Amino acid sequence: MVREKSIDTPVVIVGAGPVGLALAGDLGWRGIPCIVIEKTNGAILQARQDLVGIRTMEFCRRWGIVKDVERSPYPRDYPQDNIYVAGNLVNGWEIGRYKAPSMDQERPPEQSPQKRERCPQNMFDPILQKFVLASKNTKILYNHRFCSLENLSNGIRINAEDTKQKGK
Numbered sequence: 001m002v003r004e005k006s007i008d009t010p011v012v013i014v015g016a017g018p019v020g021l022a023l024a025g026d027l028g029w030r031g032i033p034c035i036v037i038e039k040t041n042g043a044i045l046q047a048r049q050d051l052v053g054i055r056t057m058e059f060c061r062r063w064g065i066v067k068d069v070e071r072s073p074y075p076r077d078y079p080q081d082n083i084y085v086a087g088n089l090v091n092g093w094e095i096g097r098y099k100a101p102s103m104d105q106e107r108p109p110e111q112s113p114q115k116r117e118r119c120p121q122n123m124f125d126p127i128l129q130k131f132v133l134a135s136k137n138t139k140i141l142y143n144h145r146f147c148s149l150e151n152l153s154n155g156i157r158i159n160a161e162d163t164k165q166k167g168k
Contacts, residue, residue, distance in 0.1 A: 007139075009033050009034055009035045010032065010033060010034070011027055011032060011034035012034065012035050012036075012158050013034055013035070013036045013037070014036075014037050014146045015036075015038060016036045016037075016038035016040075016042060016125075016129070016140055016142070017048075017121075017125070018049055018121060018124060018128060020036055021036070021125060021128035021129060021132055022056070022059065022128055024036045024132045024138050025063060025128055025131040025132045025135070025138070026059070026063070027137070028134075028135030028138035029063055029131075029135065031137060033137040033138065034137070034138055034139075035138070035141060036139070036140045036141065037141050037144045037145075037146050037158070037160050038140060038141065038142050038143075038144065039143070039144065039145040039146070039163060040142065041142050042125070042140075042142050044122035047120040047121035048121055049120065049121040049124065050118065050120045051119070052069055052117045052118075052124060053116050054108075054109065054115060055112075057112075057114035057115065057116065057117055058114050060114075061113065061114055065128075065131050066114070068130070068131075069124065069127060070103075070117060072117070072119040072123040072124070072127070074103070074118045074120065076103040076104045077102050077103075077104050078103075078118075079099075079100065079101070079102050080100035080101065080102060080103070080106070080118065081097055081098065081099050081100055082097070082098040082100065083096075083097050083098075103117060103118050143162060143164045144160045144161065144163065145161045145163050146158065146159075146160055147159040147160055147161050
C-alpha cells in the first residue's frame with residue numbers, strides 16, 4: 001500500500017549533502033520555507049569533502065555557526081602539510097612537500113575575516129543539519145527518494161518514495 005501525503009512548500013531541494021543542507025539552511029535563515037529530500041538516512045560512510053573553504057566559512061559566519069565548525073573534533077594542532085610520494089608511503093620516496101600550518105596556527109588571508117577549516121563532511125553535515133532544523137521553516141525528509149516532477153497549472157508536484165516504507 002502506497003501512502004501519499006501532500007506538503008505545500010515553495011522550495012524543494014533534492015539531496016542533503018553539504019550543498020543541499022547549506023541551501024536549506026540559508027533559505028530557512030531568510031524565512032523561506034523549504035523541504036530537503038534525501039534518499040539516505042544522512043549517515044556519512046565515506047566523506048567526499050574534507051575542507052570547508054574560506055567563502056563557505058564566510059557563509060558560516062553570517063549564519064552564526066563558525067564556532068561549531070571550529071569546534072569540530074578534527075585535531076586543530078595537526079600540521080596540514082601535503083606530501084607527494086612516489087611508490088607507497090611505507091617504502092616510497094618523497095617527491096615534494098607543501099608545508100601548511102595547523103588549523104590553530106593558520107591565519108585568515110587579508111581578503112577575508114575567515115580562514116579555511118579542516119572539517120570533513122562526516123563532521124560538517126551534522127553541523128549544517130542542526131542549522132537547517134533550527135528553523136521552523138525547513139524540514140528534511142531522510143530515506144526519501146525523488147521519483148518525478150509534474151508541472152501543474154498552479155505549481156509543481158514532486159513525487160518521492162519513502163524508502164523505509166518500500167521494504168515493508
